[in-house]
Amino acid sequence: MSKWIRWSGLIAFLLLTALIATFYILFADSLIKNAIEKKGTEINGASVDVAEVDISLFPLGISLSGLQITDPDEPITNIVDAAKVAMHLDFYQLLNRKLIISDVIMEKVQTGTQRVISGKIDKRPTKESSDSSPSSESQKTIEPASNPTKMDLPDVNEIVSQEQLQTIEQIDALSADIQAAEIRWKSDLENLPNSEELKKYKDIISDLKKVDYKDLKNAKKKLKELAKTTNQLKNDFTEIRKMSDDFSETYDSFKSRQELLRRAPQEDLTRLKAKYGSPGLMTEEFSKQILGPSLSAKIDKAITGYRRIDKLLSSRNRTKGDDSKVDRSKGVDIRFEEVDPIPDLLIQLVSISAFTSIGTLAGQITDISDDQVIYQHPIRFTFNGDELNQASELNVVGKIDRTQPDISSDSIHVKIEDYLIKGLTLSESSDMPISIETGKADIDISCVLEDGRLQSEIRIDFGSVQFSDQGLDNSNELNRTVHTVLRDIPSFQIRVTVTGTLDNPKTSVESDLDELLKAATTKVLEDKSKSWEKDLESALATQVSTPLSEIDDQINGVDAIKKDLEDRLKSAEKLKSYF
């Protein structure tokens, strides 16, 4: 037996395993630090840094110092900057390859802190580059004045030169018709006897009537010729009459169209006013127009943040045999039913103490797991204001519920009371900058997302408000008027509702400012609009005056044909007694 036993080998084995264990214990800090930074960066899409890691063995715990998580959209800013993060781990579950953290304490957490170096890790499109869109000078269009903050109505000369005016179209059509009719009439007239020729009929007929009945043969011949000439005269008369009727009808229609043309510029004016002036639009939904852009940006940012959390929480694919993307050295983990199922990752309680611009917040997040279907507990979070310097009360409550497969039911409710406002920008528009210098606000945000359907309401009651005149453009009458109105408004309310889906959110903004601003700005807008309308009318009149006078000339030209035709008809009618 001793032939097969090597006692020194046993000692070597023990030494070797002790050596390996010592190595892991000694370098565990660095190994965990690197693992957190590597995995965290991979998940976050931007740098995750840890200044220092400490491990305690009894009980098993990890303490991180200087945790910084970069905002992937703004790599020079941290989304989370925590001075200290301490946690306790379940050692037994770690052996079962489950990361069960009973509690995490995050101290001195801050958001939006500046980084020393950028945390960008790849060439993700930045906001600046993704927002830029190619501009095309060749596809220049005239923008209607739908933005109430912009008083620059489109240039009237530009409008009348670029628009397809109905007046011009009608003039062109009438001109072409007159031209065609004129050619036809002239041609017809050439085939009809003129007044002189008609007068000759009289002489011919008088001559033929002088019949010498003694010479029967000659008399018969003359009578035959008389009948023929009379017939010819009758035919000519009929043709002249027919042409005269036709001419009158066409001529009358030209005249009617000419009359209509007098009204066409007015119709063009009405249409162009509706299209480019839109005085009705200019006073409606003022708050939406002013607050819309900055609200949309904030909503987009919130949705991006939510999507990031959603991506982290999405249940992993647990189907068997899905080996479409197998790492050749890693294989695929096939999962089986667990007797006492628990998620692979579970953080039972996170206690957070955060510094914000409002003051210190104390919060708790419970039951963070990577598989809520197994754990059957949604993530819940609550934050409360503690030593607030900018509000009297702050309360955030929410949950992220994925306990039912493929069904999500998430909600958040934020309530802030007596929030002290200092320099709050409501509109960043260069045409209508609006900001509140000082004031107070009660904010109530309620957002529910169930199965991808969004139902959100934001209600802000502003009080003791003092608007700022910063950026006020005194040359802009509307801008000046709005600021004058705002100066006298001590309180107002904004209500924003967001519905639809995350991909297509529909935002609606209402405010009692709308009515006040509408009443105050209507006159300014109307005056401006009237002046613009006059200019447009004048430009339109200039544009169509020449073509209109040309049409008059054309119709006058037709009058010569009319006179000629009337003369011929008159001459023909004088000869009527001959047939």
Added chain:
Amino acid sequence: MLKMIAKLLKVLNSETDPMQISLALGFAMVAGLTPVGSLHNLLILFLVLFLRVNLVTFVLGFGFFSGIAFLLDPIFHLIGREILTWSSLNGFWTTLYNTTFWKLEKGYNTIVAGSLLISLIFFFPVVIFSRISINKYRDHILKWVQKTRLLKLLKANKLYQVYQSLSGVGGGS
């Protein structure tokens, strides 16, 4: 490379028990073909050190089979997936899955399961075949080689000098 061949020859030509060499080769195959961080490899390490198996053979064999494993990983994955998803074995795997040992072993991974199964299947055939081969080598080839002029030539060769310089390396003791 020369050193490795020399080491192998030294072991084969020594008085080391053929069973110690063949067992080392078997253990090397299991450790080499399966992922190195697997729990069972700790057991292999214990057996290799505690049992009087030839360490040189184990080290050389481990290197060789690790190289082979790299090429065979896709096959191990397919075999592992088949056996782990075999419905009649589902109860067995589920029982194992609920044990800490199996979780640490990561036996539910297709490559771990496939490579472990294959290496265990081939363990005894490799041990037995290599033992017979070593005996045959020593009985026939080694004796014949020592009688021929070839050895004399080899002794003048650089390989032999390396071989000589490695005296005392390995062995079963």
